[in-house]
Amino acid sequence: MPDYEVVITTDRTMMSNHHGKEFLGFLTTGPAVGLPEKVYMWLAAPKVKVDYEGKPIEAPYGLRKVEAKLIDEGFKAAIIDPDYLSRYVSSVKVLMIGHHDFFAYGPPSNEWWLITGREPINRLSFMKFMRSDAVVEAKRRGAKIIVGGPAAWQWLWELKFWKECGVDMVVEGEVERVIADIVRKALDGEELPDYVLVGPNDTPSLSEIPVIKGASINGLIEVMRGCPRGCKFCSVTLRPLRFIPLDTVKEEIEVNLRSGNSNVILHGEDVLLYGGYGVKPKPDPVIKLHELARKMVKGSIAWSHTSLASVKYSEDNFKLISKLMSEYVLSDYQEFIGVEVGIETGSPRLARTIMPAKAAPYPPDMWPEVVEDAFSIMHENNVIPAATLIVGLPGERGDDVVKTAELIDRLKPYRSVIVPMFFVPMGALRNRDWFDKNYVTSEHVDLMLKVLNHTLYWAEDILERYYMKEQHLKPARLLLKLFMSYIKWRIGKVVPTIATMIAR
Template sequence: MNDGFPIVLTADRTLTADYRLLFDGMLAASQTTSAPPALLEWLLMPRGRRAGGRTKVAPLGLRRIEAALLAGGFSPEEVAVVSEEQLAAAIGRRTRVIGVSSGEPAGLGMNSSTMTTIGGGRSYPEAMFGRLMRCIHRLNRDVSAKVVLGGPGAWQIADDPRKCQELGIDHVVSGYAEENAAAVFRSLLREEPVPRVVTGGWNPAVTIPPIRGASTMGVVEISRGCGLGCSFCTIGRVPMTHLPLQTIAADVETNLASGISHVALLSEDFFRYGGIGGKANPDSLLALVRQIRQIPQVGFIQIDHASMASVAQYEDSQLLAIHDLLAGENTQRYVWVNIGVETASDRLLEQIGAAAKCKRSGSEPWGDFCRRQLRRLCQARYFPLASLIVGVPGERDEDLQETLRWVESLADQRLAVFPVLYAPVDGGPPLDASRLRPLHWALIRACYRLNFRWVPWLYRDQQTAAGVPRLRRLTLQLLGYGQVLQWKSLLAWHHWRARRRP
């Protein structure tokens, strides 16, 4: 047996792959085991680069914990961030703690449950996490290191001791943990008592340590939390705080030093950066994007989430100026953004605890307000990926009909609408196909008619911008066309079954 490292930090293949684009990671996380695993890993999840027994890219959450441990007194020789393929060399007689990050340890997230309901099988992140844990269990037999689970999916099994035991997990860290990670790991190294579930220590944004190694997909955190209070979201009650420009720029520089020139700005609401509460601050966001654009060698800049309420606080000229800074030299390139609509029904939006979104639309009906903001984004050359939640408690047929009409009214716009099935944030079972009515499937199919038209085009555009080799792009396009045909058939079949159900 080799010596290994005292502290090993790792994550499954869906989180440590060397993606070119943020969209690649999203696409990989949306796959299920009904697709050929070997083909998916080769095409969508290229093996991460390695150096000195460590992975060169790792999920941002692991990088934050690594930075917190180093800032808390541990040496670089004591902490190793590795991929699954490196575990055999990293786990050895000196190993005392194995930290694992996961987004879907039980496949209970809305995206995963939606994909498996439609496509069958298990979600790929859940399956890859299970494979990782089996590998750790095998290597840990003669070491008996403590296994600690964290990451955005930790809530899925935090309250399930049986599932933790089944997976070989000794402790679960819930929430952000930069403040107390070093203390918890030090206690584990000393074999001191530590609770099975540890609440992460909240750290003011100004003291979040910059990352020490490159993050997967070039992800850089600009703010955390949301604070809009939606009951269906695990961070809806976490107040939004913003990282300072110095920390953000330092993280970009760290990625550039590892050869990652593209940047993905992580936030639950990109357009609220620098704001207070629900109020946006366009000047702060423009200053941030300008500063990043001025860093030498930065390629195109990606974003992820935004809210309708924040978009509404920007003038058209400001939206376009930010787009052009994000896109860089090729100002015709579209910048995609995830944006939550949830439903077109004001009544249902109020009922599911998203009243903050309703109030910010003033007296205008929520569906009309969202349609207007989406069209403004399209005119400013963004590519909106709107999301809907289907099957929430209290949903009525009239809510579904209103949302269906809303989706159909967007047929002339260049955008996509992704319906996700409601999943309780307490870890309860998500919806399955047997509980969906014909009207649910009519809405889902209407959304995917838009998606089948525009998403392949968007993906080609993104891959070209990222410099993905032509042969790989063509192979992925063929795979994409095959999945479109498969999903058209699956959606029609589910709809047919629902209509025949008594």
């Protein structure tokens, strides 16, 4: 068994391919309602396959980047599945732990927690992992613990747990340029700072971002970093915009194919802006990207995120959505493409204040029209959006919420899932107050009920027509149906009480 001096890992809710369905991973942001916790965990985050060393065949993409950088710099580093960490407690000198949402303070976890009063399973699973015998023993033997990832800021709200676990350092931001030096100093026994925030001047250039060495969860690979829209609630837009060259995209798809991943998820904040001019999509680079993906990948092609303005602009000007879907995406193996999009608000006033470039190149006053047109385009082309709304944005008024509810009504005919999120201070708004249940108004409740009805209706349709239809996924599909039925039943019980509250 090789000795790894640097072990990179995370808990089960992250170290999972969610039955090959990336979107199913969102179940980890909620508490185990309606199902026993062990069953819920199996549905939301089943174990991944590992090799004889306990290295996962698929691992979170962010961890893969850190692993690749450290290996390139000559360290004996590896990602290890959390169930196999105990094999390395005697060799590990630096234990690096990443996560998307360590303590469920991010959206939508914090919202489900607020609504149900129960801690989401991502939080429970992570804290249990940190208290596991393997982590405790590694620490006892002198390993330095370094934690990081997009949710690193959450440790500032869990200082008691930080102390309990003996975390040596928290690092936030894009680490490729700095991580080798940090690990070197840790291995040399030097005193580490408690907190490091990597600012824009220290973010890595394209040449400093390594190619992953192992497969990523569900074939996710990044095609760009950053976003030019500058929405105030967003942390990603604070990063410089970079497009990953097609050669690198090709290499990373090959890494995944070699490990048996036959699908690809193209990750970016706005995939349709790949190679574009600012906020205007440019068709050629996007087409080349999809040509490459389809040439290499026989399975499904997915997008992580796009913007509704890009959808509308690219279809209106270039018929790009219909071209991509008909010529590259839809196949014998793929009937639809899923993608996350942001609605955030249906109020032009709030859009102007909080996200003036979200509708660009269209003016912010056109935002509701952009949303509706984009939804229509996506519906016609078998693109199924999972859309976010943000409730409780700073400066939000009652009529902003009403306008959002009116927009949701207009989106009824379009196949989609809509998820409301409570405002979490991030990005340019990170020093504002959190939205909590004391701020919930009758307009909010009305909106949330509309969204819930919309999502339940279309989720059943999506599950029936498209989702998890593979033979080996029958048990998971059945459980998911049961879970949705339970949610419908629970809401049905609660709605009359809520209706009374609204009437009062």
